Amino acid sequence: MVVFSAGDTAWILICTLLVLLMSIPAVAFFYGGLSKRKNVLNTIFLTFIAFSIISVIWVIFGYQFAFGTDVSGLIGSPTNFFLQGMALDDLSGSIPTLLFVMFQCAFAGLTCAIMSGALVGRMKTKAWVIFVPLWACLVYVPIAHWVWGGGWLMQMGALDFAGGAVVHINSGISALAVALVLGKRRDPSLIPHNLGYAVLGAALLWFGWMGFNGGSGLAADGLAANAIIVSNVAAAMGLVVWTIIDTYVVGKPTVLGAISGAVAGLVGITPAAGFVDVFGALVIGAVAPIISYFAIYYLKPKFGYDDALDVWGIHGMSGVWGAIATGIFAVPAINGAAGLIAGNPNQVVIQIISVIATIIYSFTISFILAKILDKAMNGIRVEEYEEIGGLDSNLHEESAYNFS
Secondary structure (H helix, E strand, C coil), rough: CCCCCHHHCCCCCCCCHHHHHHHHHHHHHHHHHHHHHHHHHHHHHHHHHHHHHHHCCCCCHHHHHCCCECCCCEHHHHHHHHHCCCCCCECCEEEHHHHHHHHHHHHHHHHHHHHHHHHCCCCCHHHHHHHHHHHHHHHHHHHHHHCCCCCCHHHHHHCCCCHHHHHHHHHHHHHHHHHHHHHHCCCCCCCCHHHHHHHHHHHHHHHHHHHHHHHHCCCCCCCHHHHHHHHHHHHHHHHHHHHHHHHHHHCCCCHHHHHHHHHHHHHHHHHCCCCCCHHHHHHHHHHHHHHHHHHHHHHHHHHHHCCCCHHHHHHHHHHHHHHHHHHCCCCCCHHHHCCCCCCCCCHHHHHHHHHHHHHHHHHHHHHHHHHHHHHCCCEEEEEEEEEEHHHHHHHHCCCCCCCC
């Protein structure tokens, strides 16, 4: 029998606000600080407008398709458009359904906001505004249903506690697809114009991530406590390992590397937070920055794609590692699921299938959408003079700083 829990409700209310904090202002500060000074406002705007568009779509019909009654494992059967007919005392587990809707809305908005980091400095604002709702409907909603809403990956037994596939692989590979359509920036160098902003954003992300992962069990219980502990230790391990790599490779630790390592560790632990213990978290947190470092400093130069703020390199690659690692380190004592080490090698196979399916579907649809918009809008990339002069002044007629 489903019973309302005031304690669970209070906890998920807090977690929802923490995930909102990750989207605005955490991602905005993180990306804004990493961008060029002439593009900082545009970079921040991309995250704000993406989150706002997703929020509107989600309550009108997005949630309903993602979490409605399953249809052939592919999509939900929608009801309650505009949330009409959804009563205040309707429950999802032990919390109000309206709260679950908002919690999931924050995840959807954050995923799209993350994607914007690969595109800074060269995408038309109007193209982004059109791309976001199309992407939400055709990419995010179906994948959310597959993994969390009763779809075919969920039926297969894929484990994704808080969004390894749905959020991080999805945003990372979608960002890469759009970046390929946009082409390389005319000036690919990107020294953060305000590393302090980026550090603040990373700190807020770390803080908010405790609600992102800690609330995904939808209860105030031991599972939530475990999710917070393993998330924190994975972030800490990621920061330490990236710092070690920087010291070895470039001869000195860097603050940018440290915060990148922390984010990589958090991304890696996200799908596993509800299934692994501290040992698994330490390994996941240690390997994630190694994989992301390799992707950023070796794969990106080798293949020549221009992922401006390394969304694929950190969110995509560490998300892939985290999803597969969940199948390796899942401990039955945590949440009932067994991984490879616990004697269930089949879970690794299932995790790999979920990773491949997400990458293929998300990349294909995102690439096609970007290509169609590129043709229909006579290019989704800004004009050369706008890119050189900066998008803040040319697209918004605003400046982040007044030095007069």
